[in-house]
Amino acid sequence: MTATDNFLAIDHISFVISNLEKSRRFYETVLGLRVDNSRPDLSFDGFWLTINHLQQIHLLLVKNHDPLERPEHGGRDRHAAFRVRDLSTIQQRLNDHGIVFTMSQSGRKALFVRDPDGNTLEILQ
Numbered sequence: 344m345t346a347t348d349n350f351l352a353i354d355h356i357s358f359v360i361s362n363l364e365k366s367r368r369f370y371e372t373v374l375g376l377r378v379d380n381s382r383p384d385l386s387f388d389g390f391w392l393t394i395n396h397l398q399q400i401h402l403l404l405v406k407n408h409d410p411l412e413r414p415e416h417g418g419r420d421r422h423a424a425f426r427v428r429d430l431s432t433i434q435q436r437l438n439d440h441g442i443v444f445t446m447s448q449s450g451r452k453a454l455f456v457r458d459p460d461g462n463t464l465e466i467l468q
Contacts, residue, residue, distance in 0.1 A: 355391070355399035358424040358462040359407045363388060365459040366402050373440045374433070376400070394425065407460070415445075422455065422463035430454065430468040 360366040370376050370392050379393040388404040400423075427433055430452050437444050437456060447453035453467035 354396050355401050357401040357403055358423075358458065358460065360389070360402045360404055360458075360460045360462075361407065362459060363402075363404055365392070369442075369458050370400065372434055373442060375379070375436065422465050424453075424465040424467060427466055427468055430466065433466050 357441055366377070373379065376392040376394065379391040379399060380391070381389045382401075389402045392400045394400070413430065434454065435443070437454075442456060444454045444456040447455070447465075447467070451467060453465070456464050456466065458464065
């Protein structure tokens with residue numbers, strides 16, 4: 344077995360957040376993800392979201408020690424990428440909530456959006 348064969352999937356991605364309510368509203372209401380109640384009692388607040396019962400996003404309410412400025416287009420920033428069946432559904436949800444996003448500059452069927460704390464999400468079909 345090679346080292347790359349040992350990796351099966353992305354288990355979770357963690358983002359630092361500053362406001363539980365705003366983040367929960369964005370991820371649940373705007374993107375349509377569901378909270379995973381299996382999160383143990385940790386020494387800090389936050390919540391977990393499930394994608395397809397296989398992967399998770401962990402949102403951590405902790406101090407953000409990242410002072411770097413972020414570029415306007417999220418494709419030139421650190422980000423997590425999520426594949427979806429229908430990108431137009433996500434575009435419509437973002438538009439319905441007045442959330443700004445940019446389309447991929449490569450011409451791919453993908454968009455970039457920032458959550459309330461500036462974390463970049465790439466969503467592609």
